[in-house]
Amino acid sequence: MPGEKPIKKTVPFTRTQIEKLEKEYPTPFHIYDEEAIRAGARRLSKAFSWVPGPDGKKGGFLNYFAVKALPNPYILRVLKEEGMGADCSSLPELQLADAVGMKGEDIMFTSNDTPAEEFVVAKKLGAIINLDDITHLDFLEKCAGIPRLICFRYNPGEEYCHGNTIIGNPDEAKYGLTHDQILKAYKMAQKKGAKRFGLHAMIVSNQRDEEILADAARLLFGLAAEIHEKTGITPEFINLGGGVGIPYSPADHLVDIEVFARKVHEAYKENIVENGIAPIRVVMENGRAITGPYGYLVSRVRHVAKKHRDYVGLDACMANLMRPALYGAYHHITVMGKEKKPLNHVYDVTGSLCENNDKFAVQRFLPEITPGDLMVIHESGAHGHAMGFNYNGKLRSAEFLMQAGGKFKLIRRAETANDYFATLDFKGSDFSGLAKKKAPAATPAKSKKQ
Numbered sequence: 001m002p003g004e005k006p007i008k009k010t011v012p013f014t015r016t017q018i019e020k021l022e023k024e025y026p027t028p029f030h031i032y033d034e035e036a037i038r039a040g041a042r043r044l045s046k047a048f049s050w051v052p053g054p055d056g057k058k059g060g061f062l063n064y065f066a067v068k069a070l071p072n073p074y075i076l077r078v079l080k081e082e083g084m085g086a087d088c089s090s091l092p093e094l095q096l097a098d099a100v101g102m103k104g105e106d107i108m109f110t111s112n113d114t115p116a117e118e119f120v121v122a123k124k125l126g127a128i129i130n131l132d133d134i135t136h137l138d139f140l141e142k143c144a145g146i147p148r149l150i151c152f153r154y155n156p157g158e159e160y161c162h163g164n165t166i167i168g169n170p171d172e173a174k175y176g177l178t179h180d181q182i183l184k185a186y187k188m189a190q191k192k193g194a195k196r197f198g199l200h201a202m203i204v205s206n207q208r209d210e211e212i213l214a215d216a217a218r219l220l221f222g223l224a225a226e227i228h229e230k231t232g233i234t235p236e237f238i239n240l241g242g243g244v245g246i247p248y249s250p251a252d253h254l255v256d257i258e259v260f261a262r263k264v265h266e267a268y269k270e271n272i273v274e275n276g277i278a279p280i281r282v283v284m285e286n287g288r289a290i291t292g293p294y295g296y297l298v299s300r301v302r303h304v305a306k307k308h309r310d311y312v313g314l315d316a317c318m319a320n321l322m323r324p325a326l327y328g329a330y331h332h333i334t335v336m337g338k339e340k341k342p343l344n345h346v347y348d349v350t351g352s353l354c355e356n357n358d359k360f361a362v363q364r365f366l367p368e369i370t371p372g373d374l375m376v377i378h379e380s381g382a383h384g385h386a387m388g389f390n391y392n393g394k395l396r397s398a399e400f401l402m403q404a405g406g407k408f409k410l411i412r413r414a415e416t417a418n419d420y421f422a423t424l425d426f427k428g429s430d431f432s433g434l435a436k437k438k439a440p441a442a443t444p445a446k447s448k449k450q
């Protein structure tokens, strides 16, 4: 928002701590700040503490952490301790939630184009199944049976037009039921034996405007009243989806979660309380806002090159964090030990992939960089490691949880070349020859006669 002070981007660990860690674990790696994640989780639940539970008393709010943002069981365990559930959309994500002891309605299964076996597992776990399409009702009935509690995902189409580059406009999005379909779907589900209902939509992504965020709630609260009026069915919870944004750039607006929660509360009073359909629980499924700001990708500078532009080449690449390459997203960079130096050099900060979009920053003002410098790329805690891939034989990095007292706990080791080869069975070769032995003399293999 104009006139706001830029956010100061700081790093919660020291150079000495990293140098100590590096003795055993070479860069790059991600570090997640546990205390900060916990503090953020508490702030969110406090802001929504007005949400009534089923008995009309407080305590009805829950955030189902979108597992895809940071699918690591150690993180899920921390979030479970903070009272969160999990939002899953695939079998491995359900397995992760199950592994940390999340049970039944602590899990929301919001998938699309869903295979039958995933519905079967979700039903067996007692997860809340959130259907993406009206035809999935029959599909679910056939493969797993209709659960007592069922939820539908709404797509408002043209009714909501604050879409952005990540999620797009709702009327072009593949997700959710249309207005007419959703009204029919509740009746159909009831006929098939469902007794309890939920309403869901996920219509914003990385949204930092409290008013636009609250608009999504208004829309859903209005729809809940309409569903009640037209079908006699009252959803027992409304899931506002995720999408609360974070300030990637120091110039970005930091969402005031209290202001947002207050606006949602006002809309709740107008649409839910006034229409006599309270109490309805309000829940969310944020991923990015929960862990994104508290993750840091730590990397060393390998090379500095001067060509048509000046380039800084890191030991990390887009396999470790691909948001800049994928969306042109800004991620702030701190050069450790050079925080006070003037930002009087302009660089493209790259990885080592044979793809020219493998850049963490384009034409970024930084202090003068020399090989060996320690760079920290901010906001890597959501959709960072998780989006990693192995193209070009690049390996995904380790992940650390920085715990109270500055203890670094390895919560995922770095991939090795053997992990990369693990799915190959090439005449029993273990592919380790090159790594173990000296390079063999270049004698051509004897050709076998055909």
Ligand SMILES: *Cc1c(COP(=O)(O)O)cnc(C)c1O
Residues within 6 Å of the ligand: 066, 068, 069, 087, 110, 202, 205, 206, 241, 242, 243, 244, 285, 286, 287, 288, 289, 382
């Ligand atoms: C990705 C996703 C989320 C989480 O979005 P964030 O931007 O990480 O908060 C929540 N719900 C659904 C259905 C999603 O696809």
